[in-house]
Amino acid sequence: MSISAVKIVGSGLIGTSIGLALSARGVRVLMADIDPVASALAQSLIGKDHQASNSDTFDVVVLAVPPSSFKEVLDVEKELNPLSTFVDILSIKTKPLLEVQGMSDVASRFVGTHPMAGREISGAQSARGDLFVGRTWIVTTGESVQKRSSDLAAELISLCGALPVYMDAQEHDRAMALVSHAPQMLASVLSSQLIGVNPAWLTLIGQGFRDFTRIADSDPILWKEILSENSANILPVLSNFRKRLEEIESELSDSSFAQSAIELGNRGRKLIPGKHGNTARTYIYLHIVIDDKAGQLASIFNDCASANVNIEDVSIEHTPGQNTGLVTLSILDMDNARHLEGFLGEQGWKVHLTSN
Amino acid sequence: MSISAVKIVGSGLIGTSIGLALSARGVRVLMADIDPVASALAQSLIGKDHQASNSDTFDVVVLAVPPSSFKEVLDVEKELNPLSTFVDILSIKTKPLLEVQGMSDVASRFVGTHPMAGREISGAQSARGDLFVGRTWIVTTGESVQKRSSDLAAELISLCGALPVYMDAQEHDRAMALVSHAPQMLASVLSSQLIGVNPAWLTLIGQGFRDFTRIADSDPILWKEILSENSANILPVLSNFRKRLEEIESELSDSSFAQSAIELGNRGRKLIPGKHGNTARTYIYLHIVIDDKAGQLASIFNDCASANVNIEDVSIEHTPGQNTGLVTLSILDMDNARHLEGFLGEQGWKVHLTSN
Incomplete structure (x- = not known):
């Protein structure tokens, strides 16, 4: 492994999630942010054992800041880290690349990237080390980037559990x-x-x-x-x-x-690929009416476990004022679904199977 | 109860779900359809004990057919059922009302309605007796309707567990x-x-x-x-x-x-009302990383039941190739969420709490 220390500027959801993922793989991480409360929270989530210090030489500096702060932060960080590779995570890629191409001291060490992951909630408190696992992570390298820097970016992405996909920035x-x-x-x-x-x-x-x-x-x-x-x-x-x-x-x-x-x-x-970038899956659904109270879900999943059938997804719909709810289990193949339908029926559940 | 027998023409998702709901409340139901396989399936789902016969006098005839068949079916059924109240369930309301206003022999016995429920899948096999429970059911009566018919429509809606809401058809x-x-x-x-x-x-x-x-x-x-x-x-x-x-x-x-x-x-x-027509709820989320195999969900829900905390919703996200998944539990109040977070943590689960 060539990455041993990384600085992450921007302690929001994406920056902190990268920090969590890298530290879990043994990389020392320094979290930074314009808001000292955010960086302190992010650093404490990652833990002291994995903390890098300001005097470290960082293999990679990740810029996890909003588009409007990108240039300003890069101007500061390139002076502090004259040997580091810089990686951004902005969801637009042409503009940062153009800006960097005008900075001759850093253009060869900058790799533009965009992880295909996010959540509808933000902030370090929502960060997860597995946010990128199995996800696509777009890489849009400029023509002038050196091989060492694009290798480091690919390594960072793979340490986060994601799959690098190369694409032109304009595309x-x-x-x-x-x-x-x-x-x-x-x-x-x-x-x-x-x-x-x-x-x-x-x-x-x-x-x-x-x-x-x-x-x-x-x-x-x-x-x-x-x-x-x-x-x-x-x-x-x-x-x-x-x-x-x-x-x-x-x-x-x-x-x-x-x-x-x-x-x-x-x-x-x-044409849309499936949930995980594969071909779209089709599911068989088992619909089960339950009492809307603690313990019913446990009881159903116990029975599913006894039947040894894997549940791909679950949804629950409540019918308030009626104290009943409808649980829908998604199952990948018909044989397993039929088996589970029969098994749950024997246990006294009222089960309806549908497919579409 | 004044409704004792109902004929439902159209044995799709909505028609069959109405049949299931009514029969569960002791109403005898006759299912009909242009496709005899569909009506036979619907009738067998409802069960023989609750079956009405063609020679019955139906209190209500429900027209659960597509817009293009509405007039034709009403023309036939009004001859067969000269005393019945007619209720449709079309998702457009002005046009059927106009058509009926031109039919002097049935205009006073017709009530236009639209249940606010449905599923992304269709057919009798997807029907559920609880489809309408707690839902809004729009009623758009014409000016010429008699009180007895609008009372019967309201009773039918309430037998299905739904709440009638009166509205002008054009509105x-x-x-x-x-x-x-x-x-x-x-x-x-x-x-x-x-x-x-x-x-x-x-x-x-x-x-x-x-x-x-x-x-x-x-x-x-x-x-x-x-x-x-x-x-x-x-x-x-x-x-x-x-x-x-x-x-x-x-x-x-x-x-x-x-x-x-x-x-x-x-x-x-x-401005959008919450899941059940109430004020939108806000949830606290517990995120738990699990192994993607049978039994893990049962184990979590067992622990939730031991902690005596009610789970409002569940989602599962898989990370294929990694054999891990992320379960997100939605909980209504922070006290319960904190309690469950602590309890699950003690059982060895890796739990992250977020709110937004």
Whole structure:
């Protein structure tokens, strides 16, 4: 292993999660932040045994700061660490690369990256050492980077349990505009249209609308930078989208047109890789009505364990005021699902099997 | 109880779920369908003990058929059941009401309704007797309906465990255009834009995009009718949305504009009622890393039961190839969450508590 000490500037969710992952693999880590409370919390989560000190020579300095602080932090850190490799984690990649290409003393030691992991909550307190395990981690190296630095970046990613995927920075930013930045804006615009509507309308909101707009809960401070700095790539996506809407508006009353619009959406959805970047899985579902009280879940999972069937996913839906809930177990193959259905039925559970 | 026998025409998810709910409350039910296999399956799920016969006088006939079959089925059933009250469950309400107002022999006995429940899967095999428990069930009565019929509709809804909410049919259709039909179209349009993109881009798709486009998996045959028949109400929503997009396109590179667009989305989202139509709940989360094998979940839930803490929701995320998974438990209050965190920690689990 060539990485023994790493400095992480930015003690938020991503920076601290990287710190936790690296320290678990024996790397000494120094957490820093403009907010001393954040860096102290991050460092204490990582533990004193794994703490690097300011006088260390860092193999890698990770810049886990917002887009607006990136250049300023790099200017300071490159003076402090004239031999280190620098890695950023920003969700836009063209702009930092351009900035670094103008800094001749650091351009050959800078590797732009973007881990495909995150959570809807932020801060060191939400960090997890396994945040990146099994995830894709995009690497967008500039032309002038030295091999030693790109090797160190790849090693850091692999120590975090993630899989490096190499991509051109401009390509990355165009893809993110389509699959992340434009959807963010569409969800925010639709959510904002609830403002001022008749409150009775809100009672008609179902799970579809909730899921569709979940990302509209995102942090405006973080997103204002992403959206404005990648606006050149987001604009063509929004503009295509808007033109397609215009077509739809002129044809919507034609039912065969409406059908084909939904069918095209079905086709697009099928292209999305599965939960873990593999082909999408299909599950068999067992639905079990339970009493909504402590102990019932334990009892079900005990029975699942006795049946020796692995549960891929679980969801619970409550029916308040009725003291009942519905547990749905997802199972990968029909044989196991049938076996578990029979076994749970024998134990007295009311089980319904479905697949789709 | 004045309802003793009900005929349900349409043995899909909604019709069969109504049948299951009513029969559990002692009502005799006759299931019908244009497809005899579907009605036989539905009737067998309900059971012979609760079966009504064709010679019964039905208090209520439920029309649980697609929009395109509604009029035809009503024409047949009103001749067969000259005294019954008719209830439909279509997700558009103005058009059936208009059609019925032209049928003088049935207009006073027809009640338009729309249960706010459904599943992403269809068919009698997916039906559940508790599908409507605790849900809102919209009632849009015409002016000419007799009191006896609206009382019977309210009784049917309450036997299903749902809560009747009265609303004007036109108001219902305008609300649904905003909270269901337009989002369906937006999700389908965005999903369709994945067709033909560089496959490498698809590896950047995260949970946000997946949730945003989940409804794009919907059935084109069902939706072509909803979208075309409610197009008059959907068009102004799409057109407003498109105009707002145009504004955004011209201002997106301005970061304070981008920030305010996201903030407006935050505000709109906060107006959405909680999971069960109550105020939105906030949860405390316990994150637990487990081995990805049978028995681990049982073991956790056993420990939760010993700690006597109720789990509101569970999610499981797998990290394939690593044989580990992350279980997240949602708990309603901080005291219970802290207690459970401590207890699980003592049992040797690695627990991280977060709240947001």
